Amino acid sequence: MDTDERPDLRRGGESKLLFKAETEKIIGFAFEVLNEVGHGLNEKIYENSLTVLFKQNNIAFDQQRRFPVFFRGVAVGEFVPDLIAFKAVIVDTKVIDRITDHERGQMLNYLRIAKLRVGLILNFKNARLEWERVVL
Secondary structure (H helix, E strand, O other): OOOOOOOOOOEEEEEOOHHHHHHHHHHHHHHHHHHHOOOOOOHHHHHHHHHHHHHHOOOOEEEEOOOEEEEOEEEEEEEOOOOEEEEEEEEEOOOOOOOHHHHHHHHHHHHHOOOOOOEEEEOOOOOOOEEEEOOO
């Protein structure tokens, strides 16, 4: 998991983040949604609002794509992420008090199951967007 995404100032260079431009675009969209729709509504409203922006900006995405979950080689259920943008980034919309280790751990499981590397947790509960980038 990325714990520090700031550029490494000791070397004077920028950190090389996986899907940096893509995640920045998604976060920008999340700010647009929050500013226009407001905060504290149902998670599905934010998920659907993001899909409107993805469509308007010709960004490839899947909504509610299904992934099988296996235990000892036996399918035991399904994982259904909110969104996968750019065919690479899981986007999980939340309306919770704050992002905790529970959500971070959940995202790591999501990434493992979907065989992807980068996820964004977007929390729309408050007037100020809270977000975290998680990397497997």
